[in-house]
Amino acid sequence: MFTQGQMIFAGIFAVVFIIVMIVSYRRDIKIHRKQYKGSLWILVGFLLFIAFLLVVKNLSKG
Template sequence: MFTTGQLIFAGFFVVVFIIAMVYVYRKDLGLHKMHYKGSYKILLGFLAFIALLVIIKIYLKE
């Protein structure tokens, strides 16, 4: 389905992309800690909302 060159390019791209993301994240780690304090609460609320929607869907399906 894919040529060897395309697979090599995809693998190289993924590796370089992951390395770049780790580098940028570590570079901005101090800013993240300062500006995004407590953002995990938003994530937990969002996940709870999605879980509630799934529960309501299952309940109404029966």
């Protein structure tokens, strides 16, 4: 399905992409802490809302 060259390219691309993303994130970590303060609570609220919807769905199946 894929040639050996395509598989090698995909592997190298994935490794380099992940390394670049890690380096970029580490450079911007101070900015992220300042700008996204409190965003964890938004995520928690969203997950609780999804859980609530699933509970209501399962209770109303009966």
